[in-house]
Amino acid sequence: MSERPLPSLEDVRAAARRIAPHIHRTPVMRSRTLDAMANASLYFKCENLQRVGAFKMRGATNAIFSLSDAVARRGVATHSSGNHAQAVALAAKLRGVDAHVVMPEDAPEVKRAAAESYGARIVTCASNLRAREQTLAEVVEATGATPIHPYDDARVIAGQGTAALELLEQEPELDVLIAPVGGGGLLSGSALAASSQGGALRVIGAEPAAADDAFRSLESGQRQPSLDPVTLADGLRTALGELPFRILREHDVRIRLVDEPEIVGAMRLVWERMKLLIEPSAAVAVATALFDAEAGLAGMRVGVLLSGGNVELEALPFGSSLRA
Amino acid sequence: MSERPLPSLEDVRAAARRIAPHIHRTPVMRSRTLDAMANASLYFKCENLQRVGAFKMRGATNAIFSLSDAVARRGVATHSSGNHAQAVALAAKLRGVDAHVVMPEDAPEVKRAAAESYGARIVTCASNLRAREQTLAEVVEATGATPIHPYDDARVIAGQGTAALELLEQEPELDVLIAPVGGGGLLSGSALAASSQGGALRVIGAEPAAADDAFRSLESGQRQPSLDPVTLADGLRTALGELPFRILREHDVRIRLVDEPEIVGAMRLVWERMKLLIEPSAAVAVATALFDAEAGLAGMRVGVLLSGGNVELEALPFGSSLRA
Numbered sequence: 001m002s003e004r005p006l007p008s009l010e011d012v013r014a015a016a017r018r019i020a021p022h023i024h025r026t027p028v029m030r031s032r033t034l035d036a037m038a039n040a041s042l043y044f045k046c047e048n049l050q051r052v053g054a055f056k057m058r059g060a061t062n063a064i065f066s067l068s069d070a071v072a073r074r075g076v077a078t079h080s081s082g083n084h085a086q087a088v089a090l091a092a093k094l095r096g097v098d099a100h101v102v103m104p105e106d107a108p109e110v111k112r113a114a115a116e117s118y119g120a121r122i123v124t125c126a127s128n129l130r131a132r133e134q135t136l137a138e139v140v141e142a143t144g145a146t147p148i149h150p151y152d153d154a155r156v157i158a159g160q161g162t163a164a165l166e167l168l169e170q171e172p173e174l175d176v177l178i179a180p181v182g183g184g185g186l187l188s189g190s191a192l193a194a195s196s197q198g199g200a201l202r203v204i205g206a207e208p209a210a211a212d213d214a215f216r217s218l219e220s221g222q223r224q225p226s227l228d229p230v231t232l233a234d235g236l237r238t239a240l241g242e243l244p245f246r247i248l249r250e251h252d253v254r255i256r257l258v259d260e261p262e263i264v265g266a267m268r269l270v271w272e273r274m275k276l277l278i279e280p281s282a283a284v285a286v287a288t289a290l291f292d293a294e295a296g297l298a299g300m301r302v303g304v305l306l307s308g309g310n311v312e313l314e315a316l317p318f319g320s321s322l323r324a
Numbered sequence: 325m326s327e328r329p330l331p332s333l334e335d336v337r338a339a340a341r342r343i344a345p346h347i348h349r350t351p352v353m354r355s356r357t358l359d360a361m362a363n364a365s366l367y368f369k370c371e372n373l374q375r376v377g378a379f380k381m382r383g384a385t386n387a388i389f390s391l392s393d394a395v396a397r398r399g400v401a402t403h404s405s406g407n408h409a410q411a412v413a414l415a416a417k418l419r420g421v422d423a424h425v426v427m428p429e430d431a432p433e434v435k436r437a438a439a440e441s442y443g444a445r446i447v448t449c450a451s452n453l454r455a456r457e458q459t460l461a462e463v464v465e466a467t468g469a470t471p472i473h474p475y476d477d478a479r480v481i482a483g484q485g486t487a488a489l490e491l492l493e494q495e496p497e498l499d500v501l502i503a504p505v506g507g508g509g510l511l512s513g514s515a516l517a518a519s520s521q522g523g524a525l526r527v528i529g530a531e532p533a534a535a536d537d538a539f540r541s542l543e544s545g546q547r548q549p550s551l552d553p554v555t556l557a558d559g560l561r562t563a564l565g566e567l568p569f570r571i572l573r574e575h576d577v578r579i580r581l582v583d584e585p586e587i588v589g590a591m592r593l594v595w596e597r598m599k600l601l602i603e604p605s606a607a608v609a610v611a612t613a614l615f616d617a618e619a620g621l622a623g624m625r626v627g628v629l630l631s632g633g634n635v636e637l638e639a640l641p642f643g644s645s646l647r648a
Contacts, residue, residue: 048599268637275372275601275633309599313592313642
């Protein structure tokens with residue numbers, strides 16, 4: 001089997017043009033307090049303010065608007081239960097086609113309700129990867145829908161890269177760009193976008209130490225399995241995808257690890273000091289910017305991708321609630 | 325005793341010029357979801373993103389930068405335990421003078437720590453109004469500091485009015501402006517700012533039904549006492565001040581009441597849909613915009629002042645936390 005082609009910087013630029021009518025150009029925010037803590041100038045790209053509350057809207061929109069009319073008409077499908085599901089649902093709605101979303105029966109109610117509110121058809125299955133993949137295959141077989149993979153897809157990666165491309169338009173003088181890494185769609189897309197700077201912009205992947213498969217994969221040069229990771233950053237439990245892995249190697253992207261207390265601390269700081277809701281996965285990138293003394297950020301201009309803001313308010317990690 | 329003079333629209337304009345170097349020009353945000361719920365076009369003025377996390381920074385800065393050098397040098401003082409305390413602390417620091425903040429012993433730790441982090445000297449007292457007033461008087465006597473009242477002060481009111489003035493620069497075509505009302509500094513300042521529109525802009529005060537003294541005061545034409553109010557909107561438990569009362573009467577400002585479930589629901593919607601942390605007091609204005617069918621907002625362009633974003637994350641009203 002021949003290797004699948006990798007997306008290019010030009011694909012990211014084309015994605016930016018394609019999705020512009022359908023997404024938000026998100027703001028860049030700053031914080032004196034966090035700058036002082038990091039001893040650096042931090043530029044927070046607010047993808048938590050993106051439609052559906054996460055950068056995932058970019059990749060899903062690029063993938064779905066890349067389909068021919070004949071193919072799109074048969075609908076799209078995914079077995080994500082996270083932000084990608086909402087993104088596929090909304091992008092399909094904007095394209096005027098059906099979205100089938102396979103979700104495990106224990107998916108967070110807020111995410112299920114959100115996908116439904118965008119008009120997606122939810123197909124429930126057992127809570128394991130095998131059941132999800134099999135149910136998705138059945139849906140695709142029955143409907144002719146196109147599966148939209150959450151990260152191991154060149155169109156999705158190109159779409160995710162538009163967040164960094166946009167940030168570079170807003171703040172052209174960055175020295176470093178930090179993105180969280182789970183499946184690797186955002187980080188690899190960011191590496192493509194950063195290549196527009198001819199090597200002047202260093203890209204760092206931020207990963208929970210408790211879910212360090214991307215770190216181990218790049219260290220060893222072989223994709224390593226994700227070992228049942230237990231991290232608050234639920235969006236980053238996924239193993240690194242094959243296309244993202246190849247892109248990260250090609251662009252020599254380094255991964256930095258943060259521990260769970262750092263993730264909670266970073267999340268709390270952004271909530272309290274910036275008044276922005278970010279989800280734990282986004283806090284992983286913030287934690288690297290704030291707490292990783294070895295990352296070499298002192299005095300630098302650092303872009304931080306706040307990847308999303310979808311959190312269950314009943315299950316916050318900040319201590320017990322006093323009210324019923 | 326002759327009546328104290330009321331601040332004017334020109335005072336608000338002068339305040340805007342005076343405080344501009346020291347405060348943030350806060351953004352205006354929108355939400356499709358909330359617009360659809362309100363059946364109106366809502367323009368959210370994000371004073372939760374203001375310095376110290378609340379509009380209070382405007383009034384305190386105007387008051388403290390209005391003092392002569394000789395008076396300022398003796399410092400400033402307040403017995404607020406809320407956002408005003410932090411605002412006085414930071415504005416004093418910016419002016420380079422001492423701030424003495426009298427706080428009850430049971431003040432929220434987050435607010436106490438914030439005031440201290442801005443360099444204020446905290447003076448603890450018993451948790452009742454009499455103890456606070458007496459302790460403040462002692463501090464003023466001992467130091468010569470100028471007390472900065474949180475709302476019943478013409479310079480403070482003029483400062484608070486700059487939020488609405490700024491919003492009108494950003495969105496000149498508003499039909500209605502909604503501000504929460506507690507002591508009345510923000511609402512009365514907003515009424516002054518709105519008078520720049522020659523009557524084309526209606527101002528509504530949003531008040532918790534459980535703390536309806538402003539409503540009763542304007543209905544009866546006499547300031548009514550605040551009857552031990554029990555509302556989540558802790559910033560609005562204060563009774564309407566005398567200067568604000570006179571300004572609200574003069575500008576024929578109407579008060580709309582919202583109940584506690586509406587406040588929680590509005591707060592939750594802004595958190596979940598807009599990814600913005602707002603405090604319950606700010607949610608009171610949102611609740612009026614979203615849930616008050618009698619407010620006559622259908623089809624209107626409505627400015628909503630998100631007054632602040634300082635919340636204790638350990639004590640959220642959204643249900644029990646699952647994590648320790």
